[in-house]
Amino acid sequence: MDLNAWFAGNPNLPPALLGSCLLALLAALLFAVSLRSSRAEKGEIRTLQWYKTGFPLLGPPAEFQKAPEELLLKARKQLGNVFGLNLLAKRFVFVLGPDAHRWFFNADDGTSASELSFEKAIEALTRHLFGAGLYRFTAWNEKARKLIITGLASAPRLAYYTTVIQSHVERSLAGWAQKGTLDLFRECSRVTMGMMIACLLGDDVNERFPELADLYYEYERMAALPAVAQFLWFPSAVARRFKRIKGRIVEILETVIRERYADLEGHSGRQDYLQFVLNDTPGFPEAMSLHFLTILFAAHINTVSTMAWTIAHIASDEALQRAVRSEVRSEGDPFRAAARAPELAAAGIAIAANKGELPLLDKCMRETHRLYGALFFVREVQRPTSFDGIPLPKGTTVAFSPFVMHRDESVYEKASTFNPHRFSKPALEELTTKRQYVPFGSGRHACQGQRLVTIVLRLVWTTLFREYDVSVEINELPAPEYAGALGIPQPKSPVFARVRRREGA
Numbered sequence: 019m020d021l022n023a024w025f026a027g028n029p030n031l032p033p034a035l036l037g038s039c040l041l042a043l044l045a046a047l048l049f050a051v052s053l054r055s056s057r058a059e060k061g062e063i064r065t066l067q068w069y070k071t072g073f074p075l076l077g078p079p080a081e082f083q084k085a086p087e088e089l090l091l092k093a094r095k096q097l098g099n100v101f102g103l104n105l106l107a108k109r110f111v112f113v114l115g116p117d118a119h120r121w122f123f124n125a126d127d128g129t130s131a132s133e134l135s136f137e138k139a140i141e142a143l144t145r146h147l148f149g150a151g152l153y154r155f156t157a158w159n160e161k162a163r164k165l166i167i168t169g170l171a172s173a174p175r176l177a178y179y180t181t182v183i184q185s186h187v188e189r190s191l192a193g194w195a196q197k198g199t200l201d202l203f204r205e206c207s208r209v210t211m212g213m214m215i216a217c218l219l220g221d222d223v224n225e226r227f228p229e230l231a232d233l234y235y236e237y238e239r240m241a242a243l244p245a246v247a248q249f250l251w252f253p254s255a256v257a258r259r260f261k262r263i264k265g266r267i268v269e270i271l272e273t274v275i276r277e278r279y280a281d282l283e284g285h286s287g288r289q290d291y292l293q294f295v296l297n298d299t300p301g302f303p304e305a306m307s308l309h310f311l312t313i314l315f316a317a318h319i320n321t322v323s324t325m326a327w328t329i330a331h332i333a334s335d336e337a338l339q340r341a342v343r344s345e346v347r348s349e350g351d352p353f354r355a356a357a358r359a360p361e362l363a364a365a366g367i368a369i370a371a372n373k374g375e376l377p378l379l380d381k382c383m384r385e386t387h388r389l390y391g392a393l394f395f396v397r398e399v400q401r402p403t404s405f406d407g408i409p410l411p412k413g414t415t416v417a418f419s420p421f422v423m424h425r426d427e428s429v430y431e432k433a434s435t436f437n438p439h440r441f442s443k444p445a446l447e448e449l450t451t452k453r454q455y456v457p458f459g460s461g462r463h464a465c466q467g468q469r470l471v472t473i474v475l476r477l478v479w480t481t482l483f484r485e486y487d488v489s490v491e492i493n494e495l496p497a498p499e500y501a502g503a504l505g506i507p508q509p510k511s512p513v514f515a516r517v518r519r520r521e522g523a
């Protein structure tokens with residue numbers, strides 16, 4: 019109805035009625051507006067905004083290849099907490115912020131009714147690394163979860179691993195001191211894998227196959243190269259080299275596992291994780307080498323850079339190194355020199371659970387995890403759903419970025435600066451409650467190696483700063499290289515360090 023014409027055609031309309039009409043009109047307008055905004059609040063239906071550059075189609079993949087971290091920060095600034103990213107080879111829908119955190123980590127509860135699937139997304143993203151069908155041994159998958167939880171994270175197992183780690187730390191750091199100058203990230207990879215191989219497969223495997231630790235370094239470094247991640251089918255030199263490296267790792271794992279199966283009884287007294295698995299569940303020989311290939315990969319991918327960045331920051335800041343040194347030499351340090359393996363394991367478990375005040379070294383670890391957070395984690399939509407009003411069809415790959423969350427200036431002042439003092443027990447509790455800090459994931463797929471790795475890192479750092487002086491040969495640490503990083507990134511250029519045993523240590 020044309021209201022102007024209607025009023026014009028009724029010049030004698032009483033003013034009270036006119037007022038009521040206007041009021042009714044206003045009310046209707048307000049109702050319509052409130053309906054719209056409550057829909058937006060409930061996020062009923064919105065259109066996904068795709069990240070765009072001046073060069074359609076090729077622009078986003080090119081930018082991502084060059085500096086993915088800058089792209090993500092820019093896209094969030096332009097498009098908010100939900101946006102699409104088309105990389106041609108793969109499309110992602112990024113969901114960011116605390117609400118996304120809650121949904122992303124809890125929407126896979128392990129049932130077929132879950133909205134999101136961790137396994138499907140990981141399977142699709144790592145096909146070139148682990149082959150098709152990472153979770154194809156369905157009967158084994160649930161057993162494997164339980165075995166990992168008890169076998170890697172229970173107190174008695176951790177006490178055993180701690181003795182193994184202790185003996186490795188002593189030897190490795192003495193080796194560092196003999197080397198003079200060393201490539202810090204490369205050496206941290208050797209130390210990490212030496213310890214992980216000893217805990218998971220036995221130290222004899224390190225002796226028989228000394229190349230295994232180094233092979234993992236190459237395996238991770240090559241994993242995200244386009245020639246590997248997207249064109250592994252093409253017989254390039256890079257693809258062939260990657261296949262050789264992976265083939266050799268698998269060959270070693272299969273040899274070790276075959277020998278164990280051949281004499282289960284004879285090996286039953288061993289204490290490594292492989293033997294723990296075989297003593298408990300010997301029935302899955304076909305799944306075993308893939309199980310170890312992936313766990314050793316998970317053990318390498320973030321541990322090495324956490325260890326090395328933390329050492330690099332402490333070594334490049336004299337005052338910080340002095341404070342750390344005095345702390346690790348004090349009687350009150352949970353990793354003090356005289357402590358025995360079960361006590362150290364208990365201290366590691368307590369640190370991982372954020373019990374007790376945070377010693378400086380642990381603040382440094384938390385800050386390394388914040389500053390160098392992984393670029394993104396992935397899940398696949400299992401049944402049509404929506405987030406923040408944006409429909410997400412089945413098969414969509416959803417990504418959540420710890421990096422973006424950890425660099426949010428409204429939460430972390432001077433977010434690009436390494437400042438361990440921003441962490442304390444209450445600060446960490448608040449960040450965790452507000453879902454603004456996520457180094458080890460959360461929910462069903464949270465890191466199952468967190469306790470073990472806390473002990474590994476703490477033993478390495480504590481021994482290093484208690485007994486050695488460490489310096490780096492540069493004034494300013496290089497920036498992290500996020501292009502091609504699968505977890506916590508390595509630096510853009512090598513960091514060389516010198517390690518000297520302290521007088522009287």
Ligand code: HEM
Pocket residue numbers: 166170313316317318320321324395396456457458459460462463464465466467468470471
């Ligand atoms: C500082 C070192 C480490 C960090 C920061 C880290 C971080 C993470 C994160 C964030 C996730 C979850 C990813 C997601 O939700 O998509 C994860 C999963 C996992 N991590 Fe770690 N991790 C570390 C070391 C380790 C180690 C040493 C092991 C084993 C020895 C390990 C074993 C695993 C496994 C098996 C999963 C998969 C859990 C599942 O399938 O449900 N991690 N890790």
